[in-house]
Amino acid sequence: MANVDRDYQGLAFDYGRSPDQDAGVAVRHPVVVVGAGPVGLTAAIDLARRGVPVVVLDDDHKLSVGSRAICFAKRTLEIWDRLGCGDPMVEKGVSWNVGRVFFQDERVYSFDLLPDSGHRRPAFINLQQYYCEGYLHERTAALPAVDLRWRNRVTGVTPDAEGVTLEIDTPDGPYSLRADHVIACDGSRSAVRSLMGLESKGRVFRDRFLIADVRMKADFPAERWFWFDPPFHPNQSVLLHRQPDNVWRIDFQLGWDADPDLERQPERVRPRIRALLGEDADFEFEWISVYTFACLRMERFRHGRVIFAGDSAHGVSPFGARGANSGVQDADNLAWKLALVLAGKAPERLLDTYGTEREYAADENILNSTRATDFITPKSEESRLFRDAVLRLAKEHPFARRLVNSGRLSTPATLHGSALNTPDADAFGGAMVPGAPMTDAPGTMHGRPAWLLSCTGDVFTAILFAGDRGFDAATIAAIRALGTDGIPVKVLIVTPAGAAVPGADGIDCFADDDAVLARRLDASPGTCYLLRPDQHVCARWRTFDADRVRAAVARATCND
Amino acid sequence: MAILNIEPNIAQPDDFYEALIDMHRDLDAEQSRMANAHLILLLANHVGDEAVLREAMQRARALVPTSSDASRSPA
Ligand SMILES: Cc1cc2nc3c(=O)[nH]c(=O)nc-3n(C[C@H](O)[C@H](O)[C@H](O)COP(=O)(O)OP(=O)(O)OC[C@H]3O[C@@H](n4cnc5c(N)ncnc54)[C@H](O)[C@@H]3O)c2cc1C
Numbered sequence: 001m002a003n004v005d006r007d008y009q010g011l012a013f014d015y016g017r018s019p020d021q022d023a024g025v026a027v028r029h030p031v032v033v034v035g036a037g038p039v040g041l042t043a044a045i046d047l048a049r050r051g052v053p054v055v056v057l058d059d060d061h062k063l064s065v066g067s068r069a070i071c072f073a074k075r076t077l078e079i080w081d082r083l084g085c086g087d088p089m090v091e092k093g094v095s096w097n098v099g100r101v102f103f104q105d106e107r108v109y110s111f112d113l114l115p116d117s118g119h120r121r122p123a124f125i126n127l128q129q130y131y132c133e134g135y136l137h138e139r140t141a142a143l144p145a146v147d148l149r150w151r152n153r154v155t156g157v158t159p160d161a162e163g164v165t166l167e168i169d170t171p172d173g174p175y176s177l178r179a180d181h182v183i184a185c186d187g188s189r190s191a192v193r194s195l196m197g198l199e200s201k202g203r204v205f206r207d208r209f210l211i212a213d214v215r216m217k218a219d220f221p222a223e224r225w226f227w228f229d230p231p232f233h234p235n236q237s238v239l240l241h242r243q244p245d246n247v248w249r250i251d252f253q254l255g256w257d258a259d260p261d262l263e264r265q266p267e268r269v270r271p272r273i274r275a276l277l278g279e280d281a282d283f284e285f286e287w288i289s290v291y292t293f294a295c296l297r298m299e300r301f302r303h304g305r306v307i308f309a310g311d312s313a314h315g316v317s318p319f320g321a322r323g324a325n326s327g328v329q330d331a332d333n334l335a336w337k338l339a340l341v342l343a344g345k346a347p348e349r350l351l352d353t354y355g356t357e358r359e360y361a362a363d364e365n366i367l368n369s370t371r372a373t374d375f376i377t378p379k380s381e382e383s384r385l386f387r388d389a390v391l392r393l394a395k396e397h398p399f400a401r402r403l404v405n406s407g408r409l410s411t412p413a414t415l416h417g418s419a420l421n422t423p424d425a426d427a428f429g430g431a432m433v434p435g436a437p438m439t440d441a442p443g444t445m446h447g448r449p450a451w452l453l454s455c456t457g458d459v460f461t462a463i464l465f466a467g468d469r470g471f472d473a474a475t476i477a478a479i480r481a482l483g484t485d486g487i488p489v490k491v492l493i494v495t496p497a498g499a500a501v502p503g504a505d506g507i508d509c510f511a512d513d514d515a516v517l518a519r520r521l522d523a524s525p526g527t528c529y530l531l532r533p534d535q536h537v538c539a540r541w542r543t544f545d546a547d548r549v550r551a552a553v554a555r556a557t558c559n560d
Numbered sequence: 561m562a563i564l565n566i567e568p569n570i571a572q573p574d575d576f577y578e579a580l581i582d583m584h585r586d587l588d589a590e591q592s593r594m595a596n597a598h599l600i601l602l603l604a605n606h607v608g609d610e611a612v613l614r615e616a617m618q619r620a621r622a623l624v625p626t627s628s629d630a631s632r633s634p635a
Contacts, residue, residue, distance in 0.1 A: 389597035399605040 467525030
């Protein structure tokens with residue numbers, strides 16, 4: 001698996017001629033993923049683990065150039081844990097939970113994104129995008145169902161009622177493929193999107209940001225530091241993040257009038273960094289770039305057999321780290337649905353719910369990202385006046401800290417109102433409403449420490465709380481029967497510390513040693529939460545009834 | 561509408577008004593705008609109720625004269 005000494009940035013992958021190129025006809029594949037970025041690779045791994053063969057086409061033969069995304073959120077790590085590649089990311093990444101905000105020459109306040117313990121993963125890790133893609137790539141290498149083809153550029157997309165024909169350019173010349181379904185993960189300038197005459201629309205922000213990754217020895221803590229109007233870069237904002245390998249990301253707001261070609265010259269950037277770090281600071285440049293940002297999305301993410309995911313479908317400004325993180329959640333949402341449809345276990349309209357759920361999530365991300373950008377770049381004098389007033393108040397007035405917006409950092413969308421949710425009939429407190437991604441919790445399984453999220457996912461999972469006396473024989477039989485349904489439901493019995501469930505041998509039992517899970521789920525004996533294969537809650541009850549579980553599974557798969 | 565209390569609610573209105581004007585004493589126009597912004601935020605948090613705040617914002621905006629000669633913005 002992951003090799004810490006590997007020079008991921010320098011890796012170049014060989015183009016290999018596929019037998020499809022000599023077939024004389026367009027060979028048919030159930031799924032073709034276009035783009036081997038974080039989203040395409042995640043989708044391919046998820047599908048392959050479900051037994052779906054996937055061809056992945058990428059026009060390049062390298063991992064992400066420069067660092068680009070660095071902040072990967074807890075939920076993203078949980079998805080990668082489910083896919084078997086979370087560990088190398090977290091081992092290599094810099095874990096952090098705390099953000100600190102400065103205004104002019106003062107520390108204003110700090111926030112903790114994960115104040116309670118009892119979670120396997122931190123709020124965030126910082127990790128260069130090339131490592132992230134490198135580890136995902138290594139994960140695909142262990143999955144024979146993934147057929148990854150470098151230097152395969154998609155140049156034509158023709159969907160029809162039965163499938164999609166793709167034209168592909170390679171160093172050996174062009175060839176064609178047929179796909180039952182295409183997942184377009186080909187990034188913000190998506191070729192598939194433009195070849196289909198589609199657009200991603202929204203708002204472009206009139207501001208420019210200089211992003212410099214520098215290598216240096218420094219002793220800033222592993223925190224996100226954000227300055228508004230600091231003395232070393234007046235009137236603009238600055239963001240500092242620590243990455244692995246002694247690399248630091250420094251992001252300077254430049255304003256709209258800045259000249260991008262001039263500003264990316266190292267001799268222009270050096271004094272800016274010296275102003276922050278001190279005149280004698282010693283550092284080397286890893287990467288310098290100047291960006292403008294936009295918030296956009298396609299009107300619909302599903303166009304029949306062509307489905308858009310990641311930056312091809314939506315774009316956000318990076319404040320909040322919602323780009324790659326939301327794209328990975330797209331893949332997480334899509335893979336199980338597509339696998340069920342391909343297996344003939346769910347109707348095609350299940351794929352429409354990928355669109356509705358992820359369009360809803362994209363709107364949430366765009367709203368958060370737009371608001372942060374408006375706070376960081378006030379668009380009027382009045383807006384600037386209130387922005388600075390909030391910052392001045394924040395130091396001593398806790399309420400104002402909640403108004404400071406240096407980026408609302410990525411959290412997964414709760415899919416409120418999704419047609420796949422079974423609305424609550426019983427009363428519950430807490431955040432784990434239908435549509436919510438399941439929270440983590442510590443416990444014990446098979447006598448060893450375990451995390452709840454590691455015991456769920458991939459398949460529908462019912463989390464069922466046992467009391468001190470366990471369940472009667474009829475209930476145990478009903479639990480076992482659920483596991484043999486056409487769309488099987490795995491039942492995870494949650495027991496209070498030290499309790500055993502007689503007759504439940506072979507059924508997974510999770511000991512909720514400190515009652516953290518019961519508290520987070522507002523659970524009592526008999527409470528049952530049904531999770532989708534992507535770990536989102538889709539139904540919950542105060543009492544267990546296998547037929548209601550079946551009805552909820554049918555609803556969550558459009559089989560009702 | 562009318563969640564916002566627009567009936568008299570301040571026991572000593574003249575005292576309050578004097579204090580409000582006093583708050584701006586010796587401030588230039590820019591500083592006064594800042595002070596007003598702080599005040600609005602402090603009071604808004606104290607009120608808390610979003611419907612009340614929205615109604616107050618609507619009323620505040622509606623009272624701004626629209627003719628071009630009266631385009632000076634209220635604080
Ligand atoms: C400066 C910066 C900082 C960022 N910081 C963060 C952050 O901290 N956290 C975060 O979550 N996000 C961040 N992002 C956003 C993040 O980088 C993107 O959201 C993410 O890369 C999107 O992944 P993707 O797989 O959808 O697309 P991409 O990563 O763009 O991958 C698309 C792939 O498709 C391939 N491709 C393109 N056209 C074709 C074609 N015709 N045929 C075949 N293949 C093709 C490309 O070669 C590429 O490999 C940041 C972005 C920038 C620019």
